[in-house]
Amino acid sequence: MVAGRHKSRTLKRVHKRMPGGSTKLTFQKRKPKSAKCSKCGIELKGIPRLNTAKAKNTAKSKKTVARAYGGVLCANCLRMKLKAQARA
Amino acid sequence: MLFEIGRVCLKIAGRDAGKKCIVIDNPGTNTVLIDGETRRRKCNVKHLEPLDKVVSISKNAPPAQVLKAGEELGFKGLVEQKNKKEEKPTAPKKQKAKKQAPAKGAKQQAKPAVSPKKAKEEKAEEEDESAE
Known part of the structure; x- marks a missing residue:
């Protein structure tokens, strides 16, 4: 049983x-679901699917991308955001 | 010419996205040399968003000049890029005693006339003879 x-x-x-x-x-x-872009919803690259227990033991650089809005926006959405900022 | 020398741009892509920079040189059609809040480097024109301002700066200006221009514009977090070669202190090199390769003639002379094995055998024979 x-x-x-x-x-x-x-x-x-x-x-x-x-x-x-x-x-x-x-x-x-x-495992937890993979991280998604907060704007367009596609899967973000470079971010592993880790439980909180495993994440605690990994280095910060292995959990994010070294770019502005690293684990939040995808590269394309970031470009659009910066362009809009510059043209405003 | 949109990306002329002195044009202030915003970097859109890469590790230093969101940082401002000044165009220093434009050799190729697609690439441009930039410096400012970003590192001094070659960059694709597609990764830059040009802004309204144009600064009067000479071609391939040294980092100190770019620093001045940047401060006037309001760049944040500028770091004085020193010449890397001057900064690094080179450790004194250890000089090893070089083994000189002997000339061909000398090689033949260097070999012992009697090999050590044979010398041992001869000694043993002598001892036996003396013992007898």
Whole structure:
């Protein structure tokens, strides 16, 4: 029987092959969704999908892009924003 | 000519996006040499947004001149770019004693007339003879 705490759909069901040859059902945590541009909604590049626990142990430079509005806007949206600022 | 020497621009792309710069030289059709709040570097014209101002500055002006012009315009966070070669103190080089390669004639002389193995055998024979 499946333990009560494993019935939640926040857990992923993964079938794993054991060294003896049998297959076992294991429950794993899901990764968070990838970061999206706040304006146009496309996936941002260079930002890994990390849980807060793993993110705590990685360096800041590995979690963002070295550009203005790094983890917030995509490169195209940033260009449009700066152009509008300059022309205003 | 839009990107003439002295034109103030805003950098749109890259690590230094959002920073202002002055065009110093325009050699090619697509690229331009810039300096200012950004590092002194070559830049594609597509990554720049020209602003209204044009500054009177000489071609390939040294960083000190660009600093002055930038301060008048109100550039923030300008860093005096010193000549990198002057700054770095070079460590004194360790001089190793060079092994001179012997000439061809000398090589033959350098080899011992009797090899050490043979010398040992001879010594052993002598000892045996003396023991007897």
